[in-house]
Amino acid sequence: MRQSFGLYLKAKLLLVLLLVCSAFAKAQLESSQWFFGNRAGIDFRSGAPVSAADSAMNTGEGCATLSDADGNLLFYTDGSTIYNRNNEVMLNGSGLKGNSSSTSSAVVVPLPDSDTRFYVFTVDTDDLVYTRAEGMHYSIVDMALDNGKGAVELNSKNTTVLARTSEKLTAVENATDTGYWIITQFEDRFYSYELTASGLHPQPVISQADPFIELVTVPITNVDVAAMRGYIKVNSTGDRLAAAHFSNNITADFDNVTSILEARSIAYAQGGELYLYDFDNATGEVSNPIPLLTRIDEGSYYGIEFSPDGRYLYAEIDYQRASRSSIFVFIGGEIAQFDLTASDVAASKQTIHQDNNLPFRGAMQLGIDGNIYHSRLDQTALSVLSNPNDDSVPVNYSFNGFNLASGTRSFYGLPIFVQSFFQQFEIKATDGCEDQEIGFTLDTTTEDFQVVWNFDDPDSRASNTSNEISPIHIYNTAGTYEVTASIQTLFQQITSSKTIQIFPQVEINPVEPSLIECDLGFATANFDLTVIKNSVSSIADQTVEIYASEQEALEQANAIDTTIPFNSSSTTLFIRVDNENCFKLITVDLIVERCSIEVFNLITPNNDGRNDVLNVTGLRTVYPDYTISIFNRYGRLVWEGGPESEDWDGSSNQINSKKLLPSATYFYTIELNDPTVKNISGYLYLSY
Template sequence: MKKAILLLLTLVISFSVTAQEESSWWVFGRRAAIEFTPNPQNRSALPLIANSTIDQDEGVGTISDENGNLLFFTDGQTIFNRNGDPMPNGTGLLGGTSATQAAIIIKAPETAGVYFVFTAGNGNTSPMVYSRVEMALNGGLGDVVPGVKNIVLLAASSEKLAATIQTGSNNAYVMTFGRSNATSVSTGSGDNNALFAWEVRGIAGPNVSFVLPAPIAQSANGGLPYFSTPLAATNGDRGMLRVSPDGTKLAIGTQNLTNQGLFLYDFNPGNGQFSGAGLQLDNGPVYGVEFSPSSQYLYHDISSSFSPTATSNRKLVQYDLCDQANIISSRNEFADITGGSRGTLQLGRDGIIYVTRWDQSWLGSINPETANPVYNPTAIDISPGQAQQGLPVFVQSSFASSFTVNDQCQGDATEFVLACLPQVAASNWDFGDGNTRMVTGPGIVTNTYASAGTFTVTVNVTNVSGDVRDFTQDITIYENGIVDPVDVTLLDYCDDDNSGDEIVDLSQFTSDVLGTQDAATFNISYYANSVDADAGQNPLPLNYNATLGSNTIWVRIENNTSPINDGCSAIGSFVLTVSSVPTVSNIPDYEICDDVSQDGVEDFDLASFLPTIAAQAGNPVDVDYTIHESQADADMNMGAIDTTVPYTNTMSPQVLYVRLQNINDIDCFGTAPFNLVVLNAPTLGTVANIEVCDDAPLDGSSDFTLSDQDATVANGSTGIVTYHATQADAESGAAALPNVYTVSGTETIYARFVNDAGCSGTTSFDITVQAAPAIGNAPDLTNICDGSVDLNQNLFELSVQDTAVLNGLNPADYTISYYTTDSDAQNATNALPLSYTVPFQSGVTTDLLFARLENNTTGCFNTSQFTIIFERCEIVFPEGFSPNNDGINDTFSIPGLAEQYNNFTLQIFNRNGTVVYETSASNYEEFAGIPNKGALAGDGLLPVGTYFYVIQYNDQDEEDTASWVYINY
């Protein structure tokens, strides 16, 4: 079956783009109308919305002339002229008040100004009839020809009408769905089960057009005047009948309770023959049906609702018809609309399928030439009208496109996309401009047209099954606009009134943008940004209010004869500059420090000061600066000072005048004064010379914190002080000394002071490091062990060291003092008395004292140290004691033991060798005859007698002592 169908399609199909203009106006629903203007550049982004007088729930018909001007429209009962008034003989037509496709209008094939209006009634009991309208009647507004009104073709039919153009001619086929036993005089009986087709014929010579009264005999049905639809046997009166734009497919949608659904048949637009077994695509309630312009895709809705409710539902479904064996499996249910209801789907001349919405002021839309369509519920606002179930139906071949053409602009790459592209094995193109191309596989083909015009494009297509088809289509290539550059002398303006903006007439740029292009062909418009310019939206007024600064203006040039959405347009931009009257105030003084001459005259580099003036003015664009000696010269732009050479002032301060000139407008300038000022050098304070003593280590040098002199140098002014080793460095500010500076002997320090104005001065002072006295090293001192020594108080006469400390210096010029620590000696704190008494230091043999020798004149001093040597004195052990509390020898007292030994132990034994007493340096108590060890510990005095003792010194330099002592009372 697939092969037979494809063989049937092996014919030459020619499409006329101009036929689409007849569908430019749609009048439908409840006083709703839209216009698809032939020239999209003369409309907004959406079709023009207009009011009408129609009020029809379902089928309507509308027709425009070949230029897109509305001629008349009908609801199936009345024909209204373009003014919305009923034609004189245009009432009483037999179309249904609630018929799915109540009317369709077909242009007479060979008779200009003549149209046939076909109508169908409600249900299955009303006839299919036609009436003839001639536009020459009724003063050019048209009327139904008397005697050619309601001419019956079929006594009873369903609510379905469709039409297509006969291949190779201007004739047309009109068709319906009805009962097989119905005729022009008999309504027949039973369900609708047959397809009928009639020829609308024209004879070119005498320019005669008519409708053949007999249906075309169907060879597939034994020559009978109908084609049986066994799989579509139904009472299906509601729902659309659609023929594909290429005339080869027929779809029947039915929304009845029995055998409802969508059925697909074949049709031969060359001879009016139906064929096929009726492929059932859906078994739901189908009302709206439509093909894509290429006939590749088939769309329908599914809805049982007459009018929408909150819970009603409407689905939209797509099929790809390219692969005959897999049409059903290509089903794509792409929209599920809550609150939707049944309604017509109708192709527009823009290639979009529009979807009617009950009682809504919006039409939905589907972009049909894609495998992934998207439903847009708010595509066109038709308010204040409202849509109902019906949209106008047209001769479907008016919308046919054998291939899709994208970008029909001169110089652009025009794309050609064949319908059923996946089935294409090869294509051979002749683009009509001398260019040809052979393409293998299903690729998109491009051709760039060097010139504008109408071109006949032919393509020979071989599909994957080996079948060959030829297609011919006329396309128009439109001249592409070019944005020529704008004269730059027109782009700069001055805000003379200081209002912050300037009115600029944008139309003055139009002739530049057009250049040599035809003003009648191209529209020029201006925009605030590239997005608006590219989309052609929100154009600027020609009296444009340009604001201060740079105003980027985008210009769009578009071909107003092009139906292409972008109008074969180009965009470009230029910049309008609006400059304020340049002004400046409060220019800071140009200050220079006076040199050593202190004469108040200096050379000023005025060129280097100009950026300061510009910054104070806010750095305005397109401004030149000149400097003058008087206000008059600045105003007249005379006597400008040459800023390339130094300018010598004549007084201080001296007033000069700057002129700020907008380079784009000689009358746009401002002036302001400023002062040249020669600043006096700062007055520095006098720093006294500094003398300091050599400090440790005694190396003849000392560290000085130079910043200690900052306040004196600055002399009450604010600024920065630095110190230098030479006068030259101080004057230049080079080689600044570190803040902590080491001086040896006597050095001259040069101070530099720079005040806040940047002026500097220098001064100097000396720093001298005084030498410390040469102190002698005193000999060591030793304690005295004689009968009068008190080991608790050792006396040292420190003055015996004076001679050694003086080291031969005159004692009248120096002061000698002694200390126990070096820190005290350095700081002259806690001096010792010359008669220095110090307790014996048990366990210490030596100690240090420090001598300080200070010059009474300079205050410089030096220190040295000497050693005190503690020698142990001989200990005398008593041979007895009498612990009778008479105050004489009451204890076993050993003078010097505890003072000289800090780690001894003492044990006393009775004659039996038992320890009766024990003590040590840490808890020493003299033995008083009372035992603290053994059985008698703490139990009164020991008996009279001799006792033995042992002293362990625990000192490697001292032998232990063992002896006896006698106790007597």
């Protein structure tokens, strides 16, 4: 399957590259239209949210909306009634066994390998006695029916999946990209059902994990439902799951309580549970429960959402006090952030926002614009959590920051979607220079995808596109380029774009690759670097600096002072040439050679400090193995010495030690014992 899937993706991506052009970075558009609350709506198709008032739905909590890949509305539902794209009740679309008062009354999941059929999963509730809730069901919508407006297939309507569950429901792609996991929870068990092209597998994967949420059984109505409330969410890559429980009461909490008002107050105000888990989207197993906030923290937890990059979990918290005169007394609330990369996730809690304007209880839902939206009861606006990836810009919570259309209002719920619809791909690349390698990669937590890049550089011909995950491209001409990445998973098509600037490269004159100087001793020489510096560039707005190492050149640290001779052994220097935006490095080799020596051929050993000994420039420090032989005019050796000898002062160490020789012309040979340099010979004058 994986091999054929890869071939399918490559073929599909090539077609996408030819046919699709995106003006903005976007996720897939299945989640681009929202309907919720009292006829409220949002349209994200332009890339920015626009309020809408087209909905025919009035729902207190749960709802789901689905569009096609181009963002065209297919249908929406409160779990009880499905509305088609014309805002009419869909054919056979009433009487579903969800409930508009259920936290997650419905989620819509595409049937793999089908372009028209969708499973609508529902979970019920009962606001008086939760034991009357009818559990989890599914109904299948076929968009090919009713002239393309869709209809519920009667033979599938309200098919029982699980007889007893909570108000929790979510869905995510499986690890093999062949289907989805649909997940619900009850008491201390998670139920994961797998939907593939062959349909829903009837046997769930059951995972037992803390905490145990008791379904309270007392003869007082409306006290058992509170513990069933709250969202579960899986991150978009399907490896972490979070569960919010609005309360965690036990039957014993209501001993000797006979007042309905007091019982409801206890049920609402004693605190709930917020837990994080690992989720295995290969097996459907939920494991490793981590308590983030518990009943002892005295908060009630309902809406939760992961950041687009999956690093953070956000939760809304209500703090309430039990009362004998009302259901509860609202103290205040907050938006909390947890860093899932921390060694102690619970201890990483940060408070993003606090207020006591009105209860916080409400859905938190990620939009394809990268913001998280928070619904609060009976409002004409949604609150907005911007920058939830908490990167370079601080996270910001704007209370009622997004206005809804006139005549519409929010309640507790926002539409839920298959969490994989929010996989995020962001192009990472930096501006660069002509003829320089520019690296491109996709910042994402998604592992299984295919991509086709378009570098907006048609002059590069075949190199203008690439299907590598992290390609490199070289631009030969300065300018502005709009790079796009067309990404495909099995069920999603995402186009991301990024503008990059390519700047003119520096201009460098041809230069000699090396400088050669004679050894002044100890294998070093003095080099005049102004020669090379002045020849590299003659352009006024370019700077030239020389460095001893490549690392220093890259960091522009410890540039060599070229106004003074540079004493060095043989080495390589790095020349950095910069303009306003670009730079290049070239190298020059410094070569120290043993050059021919110079003999001063007049010796006057009269102790006047001038020419008292034979002077051979650089001999001792350059040629450590030399031998000097001096002969009289008859060819007889009169003196011989080397590195261990004193310089010749006109005496003989052959005929009679230290006897001064007469003034005359003498001859010398100097054996340098260096195969690369010729020995030398000549004559010299000895005069007193």
